Amino acid sequence: MTEIKTVTDALNFIHGRTKFKKIPTLKRMRAFLQALGNPQKGLTYLHVTGTNGKGSVVAMTRQMLMGQGLTVGTFTSPFITKFNERIELNGQPISDADLVKYTQRVAKVVDQLDQTLPTGGPTEFEIDTAIMFSYFADVRPDVVILEVGIGGLYDSTNVIEDPVATAIVTVGYDHMRILGNTLAAIAQQKAGIIKEGRPMVVGQLPAEALQVIQQTAQEKHARLYQAGVEFQVKKSNGHAFRSQINYDGLQLHHFKARLGLGGDYQVANAGVAITLVQLFCQHAGLRIDRQALSQALFETSWPGRLEVMNDEPLVILDGAHNLPGIQALCHTIRDDFADRDVYLLVAILADKQYDLMLGELASLPNVHITVTNFAGPGPKRPSADLGKVVKEIKTRYPMQVADNWQIAFAQMARSISSDDVLLVTGSLYFISDVRHLFD
Known part of the structure; x- marks a missing residue:
């Protein structure tokens, strides 16, 4: 019982x-x-x-x-x-x-x-x-x-x-x-x-x-x-x-x-x-x-959906957790942030179309991408090893690979200027982890 x-x-x-x-x-x-x-x-x-x-x-x-x-x-x-x-x-x-x-x-x-x-x-x-x-x-x-x-x-x-x-x-x-x-x-x-x-x-x-x-x-x-x-x-x-x-x-x-x-x-x-x-x-x-x-x-507010966590520099969390979500995010970056440098921290679950999702982000001319991993919601749904596909994807600025997302986030937050955008995206479970930094 x-x-x-x-x-x-x-x-x-x-x-x-x-x-x-x-x-x-x-x-x-x-x-x-x-x-x-x-x-x-x-x-x-x-x-x-x-x-x-x-x-x-x-x-x-x-x-x-x-x-x-x-x-x-x-x-x-x-x-x-x-x-x-x-x-x-x-x-x-x-x-x-x-x-x-x-x-x-x-x-x-x-x-x-x-x-x-x-x-x-x-x-x-x-x-x-x-x-x-x-x-x-x-x-x-x-x-x-x-x-x-x-x-x-x-x-x-x-x-x-x-x-x-x-x-x-x-x-x-x-x-x-x-x-x-x-x-x-x-x-x-x-x-x-x-x-x-x-x-x-x-x-x-x-x-x-x-x-x-x-x-x-x-x-x-x-x-x-x-x-x-x-x-x-x-x-x-x-x-x-x-x-x-x-x-x-x-x-x-x-x-x-x-x-x-x-x-x-x-x-x-x-x-x-x-x-x-x-x-x-x-x-x-x-x-x-x-x-x-x-x-x-x-x-109306909704956690983890283009959620603004800081205004200057602009820090945004967005759980674009699948290909259509990433495509919508890319549209927002093109439309609203075309004149700014956008620094992306990305972690995606292994059961998603992570290579296509990363390819969409990499096609944007003003993004600097750091890929990382996280614990995932359980052993059967791990984080994708994005480091393996980085070399196959063309991007204007070389993609970075970070083993520890907490360190990567802290470094990115310290190094960007007040006009830049720091955007964390990928799995909603990843967004949940990152959001705890702001509690």
Whole structure:
């Protein structure tokens, strides 16, 4: 029998579980929740997936709904500084005491399922999801925004039956071993969250992916709200790091706001979030307060996503943890920092397309790249040995290889001028490690 008395016990129990099973299924998750009394039922949901940008969309949507006077639960991953961040109420992480309480409740059922299920009991993420549902079933927020872990169709969050609306923010190449090797296959997995008759918001998607999503939406009689069609969002302040946007769509016309989150890709994310908020308010019969909406977008922050840690010199942490993320980061560097020297400290997990990711960064004319490694989230997901590919990649300035990222970061921070930019990127787990230096 699993014994959990402290938050350390709870975290050891959660992180000690298997990460994946060979055959994807929701049957195990449904049996798990049934044994817990189906805590997921009776709550109001928004459901968000995407290769990149889903965390930012959740953060903006939460802030805007809170600005309309609602209590908002969120479930996100991964965490940046502390596990509790994954389950938040109005932006406040679940307390250690509650984490222990709900892990104890869930662990009793896990012990039973370990004995009775032929494929073994729940995975780590399924346990995270069950703790979240159990917690929110008791605290009863007005709305819970669920961020999909991986994909959508077989993601453990996809046991909900009737969300107010769903969203697919982006579709790109990531987790191909699990989701498939084509954009159509990946889109098929993400389209798995579309529910019968429930509206879906889609961001700027490749044609191959959009076609799959449109077909699924048609089959499910789900109305699509598509970026560039049902709603428009544009940046209006040129090369500024934090965008001023103009939004037009649904019942909001000529809506202007300044985004708290930096980077041009947040413009598209904001468009998805604003549309989601309008759909929720329509459903709930709420009148939208434009001023509160604008203020909420300006106040939104999201750890590890083009997060400014220091102003002079500018130090930024950005968890561009896959190829589409790195491409978006490169766009920001080209657009906002073209006239400055950018010093990059990069560490990437070995199961990512690290050679292509590094190649994208190396193509920028104003970057000085130092590659390094870090502990990684566990023995099965190590940091890539980037030193091996450095010689194969052409870059304007020779790439440096650092064995110790802490020493490399300290040296870079000391040596750059006040006009330069120090940007730490790659794995979100790496960003989490670096962020602790600023605690």
